[in-house]
Amino acid sequence: MYPGRGARDRRGMSIHTEPTSLSTTRTRPGAGRRTALAVTGFLACALPTVWTVNITRFLVTGELSEHRYHQLTGQGLLLTTLWLGAVVPLLVAGWMGRRPSPVAGVLHLVFVGTGAACAAAATGGGAPSLMVVIALTGSLLWLALPRRPRLRLPVRIDPLLAPVALVTGALCTPYVLDQISLQHAATGHHAQNPHFFDMAWLACILALAAVLAALVPALRRLGVVAGAGFVWTGAMGALLGVDRGWSVAVVVAGASLAAISLRAARD
Amino acid sequence: MSSTRLAVALALLAGLASVAAVVVVTAAGTWDDPDLRDLPVDAMVGVSYAAAAVLVLSGTGGRRIGWLLLGIGLCGAGAALSSALEVDAVSGWIWVGGFVPLLTLVPLLYPDGRLPGPRWWPWVVTSVVGTVLLGAGSAAYPGTVAQAVFLAGSALLLPSCVAGLVAVALRWRRSRGLVRRQVAVLLVTATLLGAVTLLQPLLAWPVGALAQAAAVGLVPIAVGVAVTRHRLYDLDLAVCRAIGGLSLAVCLAATYVCLFLLLSAVLPDVVGAATAAAVCGLLLHPLGVRLNRGVDRMFYGDRAEPARVLEATAAALRDDLGEVPERVGAVLVDSLRLGSAAIAVGEADVAHATGEPVTELPLRHRGEVVGTLRVTPRAGEPAVTERDADVLAVVCDQVAPAIAALRLSDRLQQSRAALVTAREEERRRLRRDLHDGVGAALAGVRLQVETARDLVGDDAVAGGLLQSAAGGVASAVDDLRAITDDLRPAAIDDLGLAAGLRGLADRMTTPAIAVRVETDVAGPLPAAVEVAAYRIAAEALANAVRHAAARRICVRLAAAPGRVTLDVEDDGAGMPQTPRAGGLGLASMRQRAEEIGGLLTITSAGTGTLVHAELPTEAR
Numbered sequence: 067m068y069p070g071r072g073a074r075d076r077r078g079m080s081i082h083t084e085p086t087s088l089s090t091t092r093t094r095p096g097a098g099r100r101t102a103l104a105v106t107g108f109l110a111c112a113l114p115t116v117w118t119v120n121i122t123r124f125l126v127t128g129e130l131s132e133h134r135y136h137q138l139t140g141q142g143l144l145l146t147t148l149w150l151g152a153v154v155p156l157l158v159a160g161w162m163g164r165r166p167s168p169v170a171g172v173l174h175l176v177f178v179g180t181g182a183a184c185a186a187a188a189t190g191g192g193a194p195s196l197m198v199v200i201a202l203t204g205s206l207l208w209l210a211l212p213r214r215p216r217l218r219l220p221v222r223i224d225p226l227l228a229p230v231a232l233v234t235g236a237l238c239t240p241y242v243l244d245q246i247s248l249q250h251a252a253t254g255h256h257a258q259n260p261h262f263f264d265m266a267w268l269a270c271i272l273a274l275a276a277v278l279a280a281l282v283p284a285l286r287r288l289g290v291v292a293g294a295g296f297v298w299t300g301a302m303g304a305l306l307g308v309d310r311g312w313s314v315a316v317v318v319a320g321a322s323l324a325a326i327s328l329r330a331a332r333d
Numbered sequence: 334m335s336s337t338r339l340a341v342a343l344a345l346l347a348g349l350a351s352v353a354a355v356v357v358v359t360a361a362g363t364w365d366d367p368d369l370r371d372l373p374v375d376a377m378v379g380v381s382y383a384a385a386a387v388l389v390l391s392g393t394g395g396r397r398i399g400w401l402l403l404g405i406g407l408c409g410a411g412a413a414l415s416s417a418l419e420v421d422a423v424s425g426w427i428w429v430g431g432f433v434p435l436l437t438l439v440p441l442l443y444p445d446g447r448l449p450g451p452r453w454w455p456w457v458v459t460s461v462v463g464t465v466l467l468g469a470g471s472a473a474y475p476g477t478v479a480q481a482v483f484l485a486g487s488a489l490l491l492p493s494c495v496a497g498l499v500a501v502a503l504r505w506r507r508s509r510g511l512v513r514r515q516v517a518v519l520l521v522t523a524t525l526l527g528a529v530t531l532l533q534p535l536l537a538w539p540v541g542a543l544a545q546a547a548a549v550g551l552v553p554i555a556v557g558v559a560v561t562r563h564r565l566y567d568l569d570l571a572v573c574r575a576i577g578g579l580s581l582a583v584c585l586a587a588t589y590v591c592l593f594l595l596l597s598a599v600l601p602d603v604v605g606a607a608t609a610a611a612v613c614g615l616l617l618h619p620l621g622v623r624l625n626r627g628v629d630r631m632f633y634g635d636r637a638e639p640a641r642v643l644e645a646t647a648a649a650l651r652d653d654l655g656e657v658p659e660r661v662g663a664v665l666v667d668s669l670r671l672g673s674a675a676i677a678v679g680e681a682d683v684a685h686a687t688g689e690p691v692t693e694l695p696l697r698h699r700g701e702v703v704g705t706l707r708v709t710p711r712a713g714e715p716a717v718t719e720r721d722a723d724v725l726a727v728v729c730d731q732v733a734p735a736i737a738a739l740r741l742s743d744r745l746q747q748s749r750a751a752l753v754t755a756r757e758e759e760r761r762r763l764r765r766d767l768h769d770g771v772g773a774a775l776a777g778v779r780l781q782v783e784t785a786r787d788l789v790g791d792d793a794v795a796g797g798l799l800q801s802a803a804g805g806v807a808s809a810v811d812d813l814r815a816i817t818d819d820l821r822p823a824a825i826d827d828l829g830l831a832a833g834l835r836g837l838a839d840r841m842t843t844p845a846i847a848v849r850v851e852t853d854v855a856g857p858l859p860a861a862v863e864v865a866a867y868r869i870a871a872e873a874l875a876n877a878v879r880h881a882a883a884r885r886i887c888v889r890l891a892a893a894p895g896r897v898t899l900d901v902e903d904d905g906a907g908m909p910q911t912p913r914a915g916g917l918g919l920a921s922m923r924q925r926a927e928e929i930g931g932l933l934t935i936t937s938a939g940t941g942t943l944v945h946a947e948l949p950t951e952a953r
């Protein structure tokens with residue numbers, strides 16, 4: 067009986083030897099490939115790393131403290147976490163000769179795709195130029211990968227995650243439109259430094275990641291990432307007094323999203 | 334009067350009192366009296382709790398819950414009637430009995446009338462004492478003493494309410510299947526009641542009172558249904574459909590909002606709304622189908638997609654034939670969320686959890702039943718459903734040829750083991766006969782011939798002939814000994830298996846190599862098992878000394894029910910990753926174990942090797 071089955075005797079001999087030789091299908095990338103990965107990886111990681119270091123310095127020293135919310139979220143730590151969270155797993159998998167996980171691949175595509183869409187909608191503050199740099203370095207990294215992530219994935223909608231993800235998306239849509247219109251109307255510092263574009267971009271990444279997690283079983287873990295991102299964004303907003311109603315709603319939606327995604331990922 | 338009749342009479346009394354209260358207030362036209370605002374709720378408590386109590390008490394279980402519900406119903410009815418008749422001496426305190434136990438005693442005793450554990454009795458006492466004090470304080474109100482008693486009662490009831498919540502939460506965590514459904518029913522209705530109560534300040538009278546009365550009425554109905562388990566098994570279907578519908582509605586609404594907002598940002602509102610609606614319309618059917626499939630999968634696994642189940646089953650059939658029953662069982666449990674699944678090969682039986690309904694499906698191959706698939710339903714289901722059975726029947730057709738092959742392999746192995754056992758028994762008998770019969774006779778003849786040769790004296794011819802005859806007999810005795818030694822190891826028959834193993838160890842022992850033998854086998858073993866154990870031990874010892882350069886070797890022979898186990902463990906260099914070319918030792922040991930239906934396992938590391946053999950002592 068399974069579980070607690072009635073065992074049948076297995077006849078014959080089995081030999082277990084320890085330590086066993088590691089059987090693997092990985093092929094170690096050649097020196098040329100690794101050099102290409104190192105160069106493209108450096109290019110892809112340089113910007114978010116510098117960005118993270120600067121933002122952390124701002125947070126520690128209190129510089130531009132009126133922008134603390136953006137430093138902690140859309141123009142700061144959360145955005146760079148998502149950025150590096152997509153690029154680094156691709157790079158590590160490529161270096162080891164493994165196929166990168168679809169989660170990392172899709173997160174990177176979502177990151178670049180939503181950024182490009184938001185840059186097209188809010189062209190001020192150098193956002194399109196930034197997106198060209200990000201897309202270019204990202205493309206070079208993908209070209210250098212020995213094996214690319216599997217992107218043709220079977221679709222199986224999770225009936226609990228889908229409504230929560232879409233409701234979260236609906237919650238984010240007016241926020242994104244609002245941030246884009248604010249970016250259009252921005253003058254002075256905000257016109258040069260596109261905080262509102264970044265916030266719209268962040269919300270789009272998280273919302274799209276949540277919807278994809280609801281659609282594709284292999285990407286359910288993206289829902290946990292998106293949920294955690296929403297919780298962080300909402301919690302920071304609530305703590306720093308930024309649009310408290312929306313922030314609390316985002317915390318609730320993010321927590322639900324993370325919890326349901328975790329359950330779905332375990333299944 | 335039986336207790337059930339008494340309960341029915343009291344329930345009727347509560348119902349009549351509640352109805353009478355409503356009639357009195359309606360006739361007097363005093364519904365707008367602020368003191369009567371809660372009368373609909375009290376009347377509902379009187380009717381619904383009494384009805385639920387009768388339902389519970391008419392069944393076999395949950396009698397304590399039944400009487401508790403009846404008590405609450407009587408108090409609620411009393412509160413309604415006394416309020417309607419303006420008997421303040423009663424209405425001032427009786428409401429306590431119609432309200433407080435719902436928060437304390439019901440969650441403690443729900444759903445079977447038993448506490449979660451023996452340590453929970455103090456909370457029952459606390460609840461009862463707190464309720465009595467609260468009622469007494471309310472009856473004597475106002476006054477300092479009454480206030481103190483009221484506060485004391487409240488102070489006792491507050492932790493009792495928390496204990497009730499903890500009890501429900503514990504039952505939820507510990508329970509599975511039906512009990513979890515029972516707890517879920519209470520939680521859903523209690524949550525609804527809590528939400529309606531919270532909304533009271535926002536609702537105008539009488540909407541608020543009626544809504545609360547309706548929510549209050551749902552709780553005892555749900556409790557009654559859950560405790561009596563009436564149609565509780567059908568709850569999954571209703572929940573399934575509700576989740577599917579709700580999920581679809583929320584998805585469409587959210588999609589519409591997203592699209593409308595996005596499109597309205599660049600297009601006129603009307604165009605945005607129309608486009609969003611059109612997209613939602615297009616999504617309605619495919620999304621509905623996929624969401625319902627997802628809900629179905631959540632509850633029933635891949636039942637709606639038999640191709641997936643078959644694909645997983647096919648994967649389970651690919652590897653070692655001997656493990657097919659276990660792997661297929663695991664696949665079925667995983668993909669159909671069944672309680673358990675097991676395959677019995679041939680007439681064999683498999684263990685299953687007692688008390689669970691078992692469904693058996695025959696595995697047929699070429700018209701013969703080659704095995705049985707035994708499954709238990711999902712947690713909380715009374716039996717395997719027809720849809721599950723349909724899928725399982727297809728799986729049975731797919732698995733049956735593999736099980737037939739496994740059965741054939743089993744039979745082949747059994748007959749091989751029987752042949753070997755018979756051969757070894759025959760060899761033992763033959764050796765004994767040759768040794769004790771022909772051997773002894775030849776020895777006697779030889780002795781006589783040698784004696785005759787000595788008696789012949791000077792007759793050289795006769796002496797020569799007798800000398801030749803004695804030599805021939807001696808040669809025949811040597812040949813006979815060689816034959817008997819080839820039939821079986823001499824040490825086993827002469828000394829027994831344990832002593833034979835010690836003899837082997839003694840031959841291997843040197844100042845640099847210590848060999849220890851531990852035996853725990855009493856009584857004779859089948860001849861084939863003795864020979865197999867002896868030969869495997871000899872080979873393993875030789876390997877340890879020759880190839881592994883072992884310093885310490887331990888040979889253990891132990892008896893277990895239906896088998897003996899032999900372990901030869903050494904501290905040598907272990908086996909090479911690639912077996913030596915031309916080496917027959919491992920194959921020989923394997924063959925020795927296999928041919929009597931045994932199992933041989935070799936575990937090797939850099940710090941030594943363990944050869945473990947399990948040899949059956951009973952015919953299978």
